[in-house]
Amino acid sequence: MTESPHADYLAGLLRSWSEKPTRPLSWLNELRAEAIDRVSKQAFPTKRDEEWRFTDISTLTHLPYLPSRPETSLQLQDIDHLFLPEAKNRLVFVDGHFHQQLSSLKNPDELIIGNLPDFSASHSSILESHLGQHAAFDHNIFTALNTAFLRDSALLIIPKNTTVADPVHLLFIAIQPEVTSYPRCLLIGEMGSSVTLVEEYATLAQSAYITNSVTEIALAANAHANHVRIQRESKQAFHLANCSVALDHASRYQSTSLSLGSQISRYNLDIRLAEEAAECSVDGLTLISNRQLADTHTCIDHVKPNGTSHQQHKCIVDGAAHAVFNGKIIVRPHAQRTNSSQSSRNLLLSKTAQIDTKPQLEIFADDVKCAHGATVGQLDPEEIFYLKSRGLSEVAARNLLTYAFGAEIISRISIPSLKQQLEQIVLNQTQSN
Amino acid sequence: MINPNSTPILTVRGLRASINGTEILKGIDLTVKSGEIHAIMGLNGSGKSTFAKVLAGHSAYEVTGGSIQFEDKDLLELPPEERARAGLFLAFQYPIEIPGVANTQFLRLAYNTVQAQRGKEELDPLEFDDFVREKMKLLEMKPDFLDRSVNEGFSGGEKKRNEILQMALLEPKLSILDETDSGLDIDALKIVAQGVNQITNKDNATILVTHYQRLLDYIVPDYVHVMQAGRIVITGGKELALELETRGYDWINENNSSIAGVLA
Structure with a gap:
């Protein structure tokens, strides 16, 4: 990566980190120290980087937005319109900070749903083996920054053979202007467990701010997760998100993600079918207008045989908005009998709307079924x-x-x-x- | 049925149409009166489906000559949606799929749009539900038909039944069924034909566009027209379809003038 033109900004960010919360756990401190180290060694990507060639984030890197502080003035009635009646468990984070009073937890004891610091001592060993282990930050400055600032985090541990009947709602609300928040989620689905997770980014103010979020999902053998992700940030906001999913033997991951808000958004979804017979279905919808830019990069990595992945990504672009979709599918040499499909369909509603779509297939096994297609156009x-x-x-x-x-x-x-x-x-x- | 006192619904005179500069229809004359069922037969490429689409107002075809009178209206002056509202209905050979929109939403939208234009009352979702379920019985359709996305994952037979359901809901003056029999097994064909037969009456009219005689065993036409190279070359009664079935379309080429003489 090239020399950072934004070194001052990074230095400022890291200085602001002087009031870092102290953690009793050495592994967590080490993880963060490592992340800080990686932040200082990386630069913000520019359009010269292949992975960022359509998405110019130079405006964002000039914004002097400091990390958000906890904001406690929010009342239930301010946000209850965002609640889902079906979700008995709700975790609310305001500008990235967990808000106990606005959250609602009705889970039985064996189910862990809550804020990371409340479980970091009692569940240290399982957390150590997952937190920061799926979302690599060696070459991702945003994940490194998020990890450096890691404090609160939505945490779900679904025990073996447990099905959580009702969806769990993670609500990340932005209220303060001109700050950066670092939302974080970790879902660990143990063997044979099943859960529906709604990860939602919303706002109460149409102001400018930065959200830099990281989600990690690890599914053990035969586990299932249905992951609904909704990004409806302020139209002035910048949303940078990384989600990493690790799939064990015969586990199933379903993702439906929507990009609606933000001036500039980038969503990286990395799914690793690490063991045999894992399955994923990945659906996405980008719906943008005016001068919005929404960039979705997905990578579905078939490592072992008999995996299945089905992906459908759609963009509806109006005004002078610009949507980007890059869908990489890797089928590694041992991933024989992989069945994979990808479809990218795009609808332009105005003459000034723009779409860049790029299916990217890297197939190293010979006995595979891979179908893909991309269309860009108007209505038929x-x-x-x-x-x-x-x-x-x-x-x-x-x-x-x-x-x-x-x-x-x-x-x-x-x-x-x-x-x-x-x-x-x-x-x-x-x-x- | 043929009734000497009935009034013309459709009068086509010297209709010519082309697509991308290629002329497909080369002068069609046809009169359809209320109560009548007409079959238009012909080989692939004879122009029969083009004729159906031109009647419905498909914008890909340019009408280069002739006239189409629909009751008291000049049909060529009207865009497709106004033709539909005026009472013309085309059952598509390949109905489109609309994933994401429930069939019941679509059917109610179409029904209410046409009702409103005719100065009649629109139905709310509950009222419409009762109404559409009655009509569905005609076509032996399962209730889950309403909740599924429009035509998505429908079998060929289900799609065609959905077309006839729309015909039943919109109560057109003139229905044009474009190859409605194609891709149907005999059971589905019987159900579709039975539905059509229940909708037809002395005040409306039907044009069946078909390649095969099979459909005409179940929906009996008053007139059979054979199209060839963009023209109607012979007109006869239902026995003409049987004749074609046994002798094939070549028989017309060989005997064109003499048959026309016999039938005239």
């Missing part, structure tokens, strides 16, 4: 004609098809109240007169 005239022949006006036909384009991804979400909320968002953002 045959589909419009069909609807008009049923009496719908041109505008109504276009509106319905645009809505449907996005709603297809939303329809994969199994939580009725959330699905309805999101359908409404898609409806509001796809209808013209």
Whole structure:
């Protein structure tokens, strides 16, 4: 990586870290010290870096946004419109800091759902083997920064053969302008466990701030996780997120992620099918307008045989917005009989909207089934004609098809109240007169 | 049924149409009166599906000559949605799929749009649900049909039944069924035909576009027209379809003038 043009910013950030919370655990201190060391050795990526060629974050690296401080003034009634009635367990983080009073925990004792520091002593050994172990920060400055500032974190440990019936809602709310927050999540699904996790980034103020989040998900043999991720930050915000998923034997990971907010957002989703017969389905929807930029980079890494991955990513881009999708699929030499499919479908709603989509297949095994396809375009005239022949006006036909384009991804979400909320968002953002 | 006192619904005169500069329809004349069922037969490429699409107003085809009168309206002046609202319905050969939109939402939207244009009352979701379930019985459709996305994952037969369900809901004056029999097994064909037969009455009319005679065993036409190279070359009664079935389309080429003489 090149010499950092933003060294001052990084130095400032790290100085601000002088009031770092002290941790009793040596391994956690070491992890953070290591991350700090990695931060000082890396520079912010520029468009000269292949992985960042479409996404210019130079504005962001000039912003003097210091790490957020805990904000306690928020009341339940300020945010209860964001709650999901189906979710009995809710963890609320305000600007990255855990907020006990706004959270609601109704889990039985054997289930660990809570804030990391409350369990770091009692569950030290399992945490040590997962925290910071899946989301590597050697070559990722944002993950390194997040790890350096690691304090609060949503923590879920689902015990062996336990099915959590109701979804768990992790709500990350941004309220302070011009700060940087470092949300963090860790989900450990033990053998044969099953859980639905909603990871949501929302805001109460349309101000500028930076969110730098890291999520780690580790599923043991036969475990299952349904991961719904919703990014609806302020339209002025910068959202940089990394999610790393490690899949053990015959585990199943389902991801549905939505990028709706932020001025600039980047979501890296890395899934490693580390053992045989692991499965993942990865669906994404980007819905942006005006001058938004939303970049999704996914990497699905088939390491062992008999793995399955299905991916569908869609972008609806209006105004002068710019969507980026880079979908890498690696099939390593031993990953025989891998079955993988990827589809990237993109809809441009204006002449100034822009999409860059890049399927990237790296296949080193010979007995594999890999299908992929990418389309960029406008609505299909045959589909419009069909609807008009049923009496719908041109505008109504276009509106319905645009809505449907996005709603297809939303329809994969199994939580009725959330699905309805999101359908409404898609409806509001796809209808013209 | 043919009724000497019935009024024309559709009057096509000298219709010519082309796509990308290639002329497909080369002068079609056809009159369809209320109560009548017409079959348009022909080989692939004869222009019969093009004729169906031109009637519905598909924008890919340019009408280069002739006229189409639909009741008291000049059909060529109307965009597709206004033709639909005026009472023209095309059942598609390949209905489109709309993942993400429940069939019931789509059906109600189409129904209410057309109702509103006709100055009739729209139905709310509950009222519509009762209404559509009644119509679905005609076509022996399962209730989960309503909750599934429009045509997504539907079998060929289910898609065609969904088309006829729309026909039943929209109550058109003129229905054009484009190759509705293609891809159907005999059971599905019977159900679809039975549905169509229940919808047809003395005030509406139907045009069946088909390649095969098979459909006409179940929906009996009053007239059979054979298209060739963009023209209707012969018109006869239902026995013409049987004749074609046994003798094949070549028989027309060989005997064109003499048959036309017999049938005239």
